[in-house]
Amino acid sequence: MNYGYFLGCVMPAKMPWAEKATFLVAKHLNLPFDYLKGTLCCIRPGVWKAINPDWWLLLTSQNLALAEKQGVSIVDSCNGCYISHYECLEEIKNNPQKLLMVNNYLEKIGLKIELKVDVKHFLEILYENLDKIKKNIVRPIKIKAIRHLGCHGRKHGEKLPNYFDEIIKSLGIEIIDTPYDRMCCGLLLYLSDPYTSVYRRAGLKLEYIEKSDADCLIFICSGCYDQFDRVVRIYKDEKGIEFKKPIIHLSELLALSFGYKPEDFGMMYYRPISPINLINKVIS
Numbered sequence: 001m002n003y004g005y006f007l008g009c010v011m012p013a014k015m016p017w018a019e020k021a022t023f024l025v026a027k028h029l030n031l032p033f034d035y036l037k038g039t040l041c042c043i044r045p046g047v048w049k050a051i052n053p054d055w056w057l058l059l060t061s062q063n064l065a066l067a068e069k070q071g072v073s074i075v076d077s078c079n080g081c082y083i084s085h086y087e088c089l090e091e092i093k094n095n096p097q098k099l100l101m102v103n104n105y106l107e108k109i110g111l112k113i114e115l116k117v118d119v120k121h122f123l124e125i126l127y128e129n130l131d132k133i134k135k136n137i138v139r140p141i142k143i144k145a146i147r148h149l150g151c152h153g154r155k156h157g158e159k160l161p162n163y164f165d166e167i168i169k170s171l172g173i174e175i176i177d178t179p180y181d182r183m184c185c186g187l188l189l190y191l192s193d194p195y196t197s198v199y200r201r202a203g204l205k206l207e208y209i210e211k212s213d214a215d216c217l218i219f220i221c222s223g224c225y226d227q228f229d230r231v232v233r234i235y236k237d238e239k240g241i242e243f244k245k246p247i248i249h250l251s252e253l254l255a256l257s258f259g260y261k262p263e264d265f266g267m268m269y270y271r272p273i274s275p276i277n278l279i280n281k282v283i284s
Contacts, residue, residue, distance in 0.1 A: 001032070001073055001118075003032060003073055003075045004034060004036030004067050004074055005026075005036060005077075006039060006074055007035065007039075008041075008081045009042075010225060014222075014225065014226060014229060016266060017249070017266045017270070018249035018252065020264075020265035021249065021251035021255040021260075021265040022249075024255045025255055028136060028255075029133070031125065031129070036063070036067055036070065036072065038066050040063060042085060043059045043060045044188075044223075046152075046188045047191070049084075056084075057092070057098060057101075058101070060085065060088040061105070061106065062106065064089055064113055064117050065111035065117075066111070068113060068117040073117065074117065074120070075121070075125060077122035077123075077220055077221070077222065077251075078223050079150045079152035079153045079220075079224070080152055080187075083155060085119045089117065089119050093115055122220070123164055124159075126167050130170060133254070136258050137170075137172075137258065138257070138258065139259055139283075140172035140257065141171040141172050141256060141257050142282075143173055143174070143216065143281060144176055144213050145168070145214050145248075146205070146212065146217050146218070147165070147168060147181070147219070148181075148219045148224060149164050149219075150185060150220070150221035150223070151182070151183075152221070152223075153220070164250075167254075168218060168250070171257045173253070176212055176214050178208055180204055180208060185201055185223075185227040186200070186231075187223050187226060187227040190227065190230070197227075198230075198234050201227075202228050202231040203231050203235065206231060206243050210245060215245065215278055216245055216248045216278050217247045218249075218250055219247060219248070229272050232273060243273055244277075245273065246275040246277075247271075247273060252265065256282055262275075267279065
């Protein structure tokens with residue numbers, strides 16, 4: 001099975017280190033992994049599906065058709081992108097009229113869906129290769145961390161949360177549980193209630209991390225990172241509070257555990273919180 005990685009909007013704009021680390025990890029594990037080409041935005045269902053379900057279905061289906069044409073399974077690490085692609089595919093699989101509507105639209109741009117495509121979360125790919133991950137660890141990550149999976153990662157059961165924890169633990173990381181582990185980051189709430197989104201969602205978790213023994217916050221979802229990045233900057237601008245514990249993508253920790261150097265994927269650049277203390281602790 002070949003994989004077409006869907007970058008989404010946030011990763012190439014705000015998280016180049018996560019993009020690079022993800023591809024280093026995929027190559028290190030000898031995964032048939034490449035970019036899904038020619039894509040649209042995922043058309044996040046939390047917003048657009050609520051406004052016009054058919055419009056969301058038509059546009060999101062174009063990414064499915066592109067993956068099918070390229071002979072790959074779509075792989076998402078952003079939970080919002082994953083939910084959009086996954087739910088779009090499920091809907092047209094289970095509703096022949098919707099599939100007909102989608103294909104009537106797609107034929108105008110030379111595409112068609114024959115339901116041969118699959119949608120997978122990056123955590124699924126990693127978990128399927130967990131034994132290989134363990135065999136490739138040359139630098140155990142001896143840190144304590146709080147993790148943030150994101151609420152959309154829990155929408156269809158506990159599979160992804162369990163995968164996330166197992167992968168983190170396999171690297172040697174001690175997970176610290178918090179009262180906010182299942183809390184939404186507040187990303188979509190920011191559109192209607194910025195104060196609650198910032199200070200009663202992501203901000204609560206960041207405040208908790210600062211007072212804990214954790215060395216960092218581990219995340220996987222690009223949408224959640226977009227929110228945490230924003231909240232860190234708002235706290236600094238509006239309250240003069242500067243958080244010290246960095247926000248780290250799972251792929252970065254995997255890359256470090258495989259022996260890559262931080263400079264191999266630009267870990268120290270373009271971030272709201274410097275990871276230098278974490279880097280020194282892991283590398284020393």
